[in-house]
Amino acid sequence: MAKRVDHIGILVSNLDEAIKLYEDCFGVEIEKIETVQEQGVKAAVLALAQGARLELLEPLPGSNMAKVLEKRGEGLHHITLEVDDVDKELGRLSERVELIDKKPRRGLEGMVAFIHPKSLRGVLIELCQKI
Amino acid sequence: MAKRVDHIGILVSNLDEAIKLYEDCFGVEIEKIETVQEQGVKAAVLALAQGARLELLEPLPGSNMAKVLEKRGEGLHHITLEVDDVDKELGRLSERVELIDKKPRRGLEGMVAFIHPKSLRGVLIELCQKI
Numbered sequence: 524m525a526k527r528v529d530h531i532g533i534l535v536s537n538l539d540e541a542i543k544l545y546e547d548c549f550g551v552e553i554e555k556i557e558t559v560q561e562q563g564v565k566a567a568v569l570a571l572a573q574g575a576r577l578e579l580l581e582p583l584p585g586s587n588m589a590k591v592l593e594k595r596g597e598g599l600h601h602i603t604l605e606v607d608d609v610d611k612e613l614g615r616l617s618e619r620v621e622l623i624d625k626k627p628r629r630g631l632e633g634m635v636a637f638i639h640p641k642s643l644r645g646v647l648i649e650l651c652q653k654i
Numbered sequence: 655m656a657k658r659v660d661h662i663g664i665l666v667s668n669l670d671e672a673i674k675l676y677e678d679c680f681g682v683e684i685e686k687i688e689t690v691q692e693q694g695v696k697a698a699v700l701a702l703a704q705g706a707r708l709e710l711l712e713p714l715p716g717s718n719m720a721k722v723l724e725k726r727g728e729g730l731h732h733i734t735l736e737v738d739d740v741d742k743e744l745g746r747l748s749e750r751v752e753l754i755d756k757k758p759r760r761g762l763e764g765m766v767a768f769i770h771p772k773s774l775r776g777v778l779i780e781l782c783q784k785i
Binding site: 526527528531533534535536541544545547548549571576577579596597598599600601602604616619620638640643644645646647 | 657658659662664665666667672675676678679680702707708710727728729730731732733735747750751769771774775776777778
């Protein structure tokens, strides 16, 4: 079962501009900035004082994420729920929903897996397990 | 400045079905179910063990939210950031972004105000102040 909302992913066309905007408006602090080639994004994790976080995602050229941005524009992209054991959760959930990832894979900060939004009322949910 | 992510709003066409789905998949617990006439929605707040929450929103017939659902379909709708003083934050933010609400108004659990998504990279952000 899910323990907490880990972060909310936000798709943007320009990471530096978006970071400045969120810093300026809401006082978030940059926790990390990293390129995740496997996911086709340059990502920034922005922390709020009490722990919940935002993640800004700028697609790498030619990636699937670049197509998503072109098609849908900037905006909310996914919710990440932290769990103790992604593999175990995938086993439990596979009977209930359609999985994008049948096995956990490396994410920005641990093992992750995505669930298909058509199974969850249009919401893309990522499960993450800290390692 | 924002203290924490209070909840993530998810627009759905049928609240009861969506609640069952999220209970079944992620072990969330129903914190409250309430109709907010002013916002044109029936809303359910679902809590996760460690405090972060999801909010499912089913539009009332004929409301603006019903038009949003018709146009965009189900999916992520907004992020809510908790602040100490919504009115003060609106004053500070009004120079930086376009506000939907120039003054705080009653929300599900306190005073709230929305910022226009075109100012925030396509993300609808709600500020909330607990009362």
